[in-house]
Amino acid sequence: MMCSGVYKELLAKNKKAVEPGEFPIAAVALDHPHIYGMVSALVAAGATLRWIYDSDYEKAAAMAAQYPGAKAARSEAEVLEDPRIALVASAAIPAQRCALGLRVMAAGKDYFTDKAPMTSLKQLDQVREAVSRTGRKYMVYYSERLHSESGVHAGELVRDGAIGKVIQVMGLGPHRLNADTRPPWFFDRAQYGGILCDIGSHQIEQFLYYTGSQDAQITAAQIGNLAHPQYPELEDFGDAMLLGDKGATGYFRVDWFTPDGLRTWGDGRTLIVGTEGYIELRKYIDVGTGQEGDVVILVDGIRERKYSVRGRIGYPFFGQLILDCLNRTEYAMTQRHALKAAELCLRAEAAARRIKLS
Amino acid sequence: MMCSGVYKELLAKNKKAVEPGEFPIAAVALDHPHIYGMVSALVAAGATLRWIYDSDYEKAAAMAAQYPGAKAARSEAEVLEDPRIALVASAAIPAQRCALGLRVMAAGKDYFTDKAPMTSLKQLDQVREAVSRTGRKYMVYYSERLHSESGVHAGELVRDGAIGKVIQVMGLGPHRLNADTRPPWFFDRAQYGGILCDIGSHQIEQFLYYTGSQDAQITAAQIGNLAHPQYPELEDFGDAMLLGDKGATGYFRVDWFTPDGLRTWGDGRTLIVGTEGYIELRKYIDVGTGQEGDVVILVDGIRERKYSVRGRIGYPFFGQLILDCLNRTEYAMTQRHALKAAELCLRAEAAARRIKLS
Numbered sequence: 001m002m003c004s005g006v007y008k009e010l011l012a013k014n015k016k017a018v019e020p021g022e023f024p025i026a027a028v029a030l031d032h033p034h035i036y037g038m039v040s041a042l043v044a045a046g047a048t049l050r051w052i053y054d055s056d057y058e059k060a061a062a063m064a065a066q067y068p069g070a071k072a073a074r075s076e077a078e079v080l081e082d083p084r085i086a087l088v089a090s091a092a093i094p095a096q097r098c099a100l101g102l103r104v105m106a107a108g109k110d111y112f113t114d115k116a117p118m119t120s121l122k123q124l125d126q127v128r129e130a131v132s133r134t135g136r137k138y139m140v141y142y143s144e145r146l147h148s149e150s151g152v153h154a155g156e157l158v159r160d161g162a163i164g165k166v167i168q169v170m171g172l173g174p175h176r177l178n179a180d181t182r183p184p185w186f187f188d189r190a191q192y193g194g195i196l197c198d199i200g201s202h203q204i205e206q207f208l209y210y211t212g213s214q215d216a217q218i219t220a221a222q223i224g225n226l227a228h229p230q231y232p233e234l235e236d237f238g239d240a241m242l243l244g245d246k247g248a249t250g251y252f253r254v255d256w257f258t259p260d261g262l263r264t265w266g267d268g269r270t271l272i273v274g275t276e277g278y279i280e281l282r283k284y285i286d287v288g289t290g291q292e293g294d295v296v297i298l299v300d301g302i303r304e305r306k307y308s309v310r311g312r313i314g315y316p317f318f319g320q321l322i323l324d325c326l327n328r329t330e331y332a333m334t335q336r337h338a339l340k341a342a343e344l345c346l347r348a349e350a351a352a353r354r355i356k357l358s
Numbered sequence: 359m360m361c362s363g364v365y366k367e368l369l370a371k372n373k374k375a376v377e378p379g380e381f382p383i384a385a386v387a388l389d390h391p392h393i394y395g396m397v398s399a400l401v402a403a404g405a406t407l408r409w410i411y412d413s414d415y416e417k418a419a420a421m422a423a424q425y426p427g428a429k430a431a432r433s434e435a436e437v438l439e440d441p442r443i444a445l446v447a448s449a450a451i452p453a454q455r456c457a458l459g460l461r462v463m464a465a466g467k468d469y470f471t472d473k474a475p476m477t478s479l480k481q482l483d484q485v486r487e488a489v490s491r492t493g494r495k496y497m498v499y500y501s502e503r504l505h506s507e508s509g510v511h512a513g514e515l516v517r518d519g520a521i522g523k524v525i526q527v528m529g530l531g532p533h534r535l536n537a538d539t540r541p542p543w544f545f546d547r548a549q550y551g552g553i554l555c556d557i558g559s560h561q562i563e564q565f566l567y568y569t570g571s572q573d574a575q576i577t578a579a580q581i582g583n584l585a586h587p588q589y590p591e592l593e594d595f596g597d598a599m600l601l602g603d604k605g606a607t608g609y610f611r612v613d614w615f616t617p618d619g620l621r622t623w624g625d626g627r628t629l630i631v632g633t634e635g636y637i638e639l640r641k642y643i644d645v646g647t648g649q650e651g652d653v654v655i656l657v658d659g660i661r662e663r664k665y666s667v668r669g670r671i672g673y674p675f676f677g678q679l680i681l682d683c684l685n686r687t688e689y690a691m692t693q694r695h696a697l698k699a700a701e702l703c704l705r706a707e708a709a710a711r712r713i714k715l716s
Binding site: 164165167168170172174219220222224226227237239241243246247248249251253255257259260261262263267271273274275276277278280287288289297299300301302303304305306353355356357358 | 521522523525526528530532577578580582584585595597599601604605606607609611613615617618619620621625629631632633634635636638645646647655657658659660661662663664711713714715716
């Protein structure tokens with residue numbers, strides 16, 4: 001079993017975690033385009049894509065055409081019954097992610113789902129029970145940290161003590177609605193799970209990670225449909241406050257109000273305040289400048305620094321996940337952490353006060 | 359009586375609101391250096407400083423030396439008994455601001471106090487009663503909007519509909535502690551009133567102003583001494599969520615954690631999200647760049663803009679206040695607004711959950 005330092009070294013060098021064929025995976029349920037990011041990152045880290053299944057065969061075939069050696073399956077069973085497959089990646093409709101994961105784990109495979117990983121506390125109970133019973137992983141693509149070089153880098157800075165002890169993590173997660181391009185389930189509360197569950201999940205995961213919290217309370221939460229009466233079940237705004245088990249606090253706002261004039265889908269920010277300094281991430285754009293995202297601002301006792309980490313950090317999570325699956329370790333992310341973040345999203349959504357503009 | 363349009367035109371041209379001698383003022387109680395900003399802004403707008411009183415005569419004399427025609431008084435009564443004086447500006451110890459204001463209003467003069475304008479709900483009741491009985495003004499120097507060109511400009515943008523209907527106002531108010539330069543009352547909770555009352559007052563005033571709220575609920579509030587055990591009564595962190603009477607929401611964080619490496623006292627930000635765009639103010643610094651503050655970012659349906667308003671907007675509040683005092687109008691700020699912001703600060707502080715790091 002390799003130690004995490006070795007994992008990091010491996011992946012910092014953009015080495016693959018395994019040789020071709022050593023870690024065969026499948027993609028099942030392509031409902032959200034995140035599946036393309038999930039699979040490409042796993043393949044870049046050494047995984048070999050063998051099967052793709054979606055209820056829309058043409059969609060699966062189109063993806064298969066991009067990966068030599070990958071084949072569109074005629075049924076989910078064809079994938080789950082293939083003993084070579086180690087892990088199934090999936091971006092199903094959120095409300096269906098749990099059921100698929102239970103089938104994947106029952107088939108003896110690890111599961112890697114898009115966020116949010118589930119939409120109800122009952123599903124969470126089922127997942128925890130199945131994880132415990134089968135020993136399989138139910139991992140989650142919290143992409144706004146795992147697939148963000150500035151997000152990864154902030155974790156390194158915090159771990160290295162660059163800003164002292166973390167006091168607060170604040171996350172801003174505005175998204176562009178692009179209503180015309182969204183499938184019907186996107187506007188159906190029962191299917192997408194609510195805004196705090198859906199795009200809020202990134203924020204809660206980051207809060208737990210950067211503060212090193214094992215658990216947290218939701219101290220306030222709000223959701224609302226403030227300006228989209230044509231989509232009555234859309235929650236276009238949500239925010240929440242968290243209090244971690246070590247006293248660090250969190251606040252995040254998520255919304256579907258990115259204006260058309262922004263050059264990208266959202267001006268996502270992460271602000272981490274520590275006892276000795278602070279970090280700001282301008283994750284996807286440095287708004288009002290020519291710069292793209294992954295801009296890091298670090299202010300400490302000595303000076304202000306502003307720099308880009310684009311192309312300099314990579315995405316170590318994916319190779320670590322492959323090695324974790326092979327070695328049954330938890331360096332990429334613990335199962336407890338992945339599901340605690342999910343739990344808090346569901347609790348936030350359940351506790352949320354509904355607001356509206358008058 | 360002039361209309362507000364005329365006030366604005368006057369002041370945009372940096373004309374004085376009145377001729378020399380038409381609006382004589384005094385400064386009483388110089389405990390916080392904000393008094394220098396208050397007086398200089400009033401004088402720039404046309405006021406004539408006649409008297410300065412402080413229990414430390416030398417301090418008053420030093421200030422008087424900067425203003426031709428101003429004189430250090432031997433007693434507070436010497437100021438309050440001078441019938442020429444129209445307004446008394448003051449930056450007393452916060453817990454003493456109310457008592458001084460009551461004496462000023464009883465003497466038939468308007469009062470202009472540093473924020474926070476009081477430290478208890480009982481004082482607030484006294485102020486409201488005295489305002490109603492005497493007809494005098496108890497105005498407040500909420501400097502982070504009134505004495506900030508970007509803060510003023512954001513109000514113009516919102517009023518002009520640049521971002522549609524305001525959904526949320528978020529304020530970040532980090533401050534440098536500079537503990538060695540602070541007087542003892544700064545560390546005495548009963549005297550400064552708590553962090554949400556003190557520096558939180560700027561944030562709550564801005565929330566009410568930019569959202570056009572007449573009232574608000576405090577939906578969450580926290581305070582704590584997270585890293586300064588040597589000052590047990592200092593609250594070095596506070597945050598709160600507000601819900602305005604028209605459904606707009608607010609969040610702010612205030613703290614005393616500005617690291618020494620920052621080029622100024624605090625990386626204050628205001629973020630205003632509207633249905634059609636958003637505004638970010640980098641009020642005192644554009645961190646990590648060579649730029650000073652008053653940087654405005656405006657993103658709407660058409661484009662991203664980033665520009666500086668330093669030296670281009672001025673501070674219309676002060677001339678408007680002078681004219682309001684002379685004409686008994688409320689264009690600079692309504693009495694109701696000034697005291698509603700104060701009330702919400704006190705309610706936030708009273709409702710706050712105490713947090714600590716473990």
